[in-house]
Amino acid sequence: MNSVLAAKDLHLVLNGRNVFTIDNLTLLDGEVMALVGPNGAGKSSLLLTLALLQTPTQGTIVFKGQTVSRENLFSFRRRMALVFREALLIDTTVSRNITIALRIRGISGHEASIRRERWLERFGIIHLARRQARQLSGGEAQRASLARAFALEPEVLFLDEPFASLDYPTRKALLKDLGGILREMGMTAVFVTHDPTEIPYLATRVGVLHNGCIIKLGTVQEVLGSELPDIKELSLWPD
């Protein structure tokens, strides 16, 4: 498989604090990598850096064979999409949220309409198309946020704890749907979580971060091992 995104000697220092140091991290085409670890491990900062929204203190990021620089950063950013813990929808209808996102990327008219319908349908929220984003429940809003990201047809999708603020039944339903869609699309994605139970639903590879360093990296089976069925009890990182 080809490398989609690679980080080399990536280092981030914020306010004098070492946030992360990553010697080498490669994201392959079609794989979903979970970044797990305790609070403050540097997961979200690493995700934002890989999503080209945080400038690293040093190091290089290579996107599809091209080194990311100040000149090409914007065009590469437009080939990615991001979903946060909060849905962060624009204060308008669900439908217009997707339309605006597509228009930002220069997609309008018939093509935009097809994508909008398709992804609203796929995430089961077509009936909410005309609803104001602020009137949605947490689960509905997160579905709308995911539909918006998928409608952009990104080459890499970044998910920063997208289920953390949802209740258990909503989270489980969304995890199942999203896992199915990611596999069906063969989407390349990175998702951050501090909940190991989410990993088997979505990920093909897992990186465990602790104090800004990747201390374990491997397939879900390799990292979670025989404890996989009992993942709720897992302790993946040192205290």
Next chain:
Amino acid sequence: MGVIADGFKEAFRLLVTLNDEVLGITLRTIQVSGASTLISVLLGIPAGTVVALNRFFGRGFLINLINFGMGLAPVVVGLAVWLCFSRYGPMGMLDLLYTPTAMVVAQTIIAFPVVTGLTLAAIQSVNPKMRLQMLGLGATRGQYFLLLIWEGRLGILAAIIAGFGRVISEVGASMMVGGNVRGYTRVLTTATVMEIGKGRFELATALSILLLLLNFFIVSVMSHLQQRGKN
């Protein structure tokens, strides 16, 4: 009570009979305060947004200055503009003193910090992660700016309402740089002050009522837009 009642009667009569002079004064008030508010909005919204989004040396001092400007005394602004535009002032050659343009300049100086300061607060109140999300969507600088304005629109409309309210009700600066010239720079506030000076309290009350009605009407339209945006 008699003066107020007579003032209401006079205001009603002036409105119904469409008195030419009062109509002219009212239209001039709208033109001068409308133009200064518009210029303040065009300058203040980008300025407030830039200060809200960027970190630079002296930013704290600049914010202090903007907040200080929100309470600037109109008469002081009037004096400063008068000194600039007076015959021997640095901009005396423009020959703008006692013209509506000079009044617009003075009122813009009064409204600009209000619009800028409240826009700054409105943009700062937008969830910082929302800003990241907009950049993550791939927004250009222009698109990012417009999306932020959209998200902060309730606060920004409040900024416009406050800026307009401040200039339409000020009298010191308009009197000083406009001179209250009949048919040229006379506006509702300066006309009211003049009528009080002449002891014509009924007419002064009538003009005040017109000013309040005008202010109420315009602010109501903007409030309607603001609340419609909210819902």
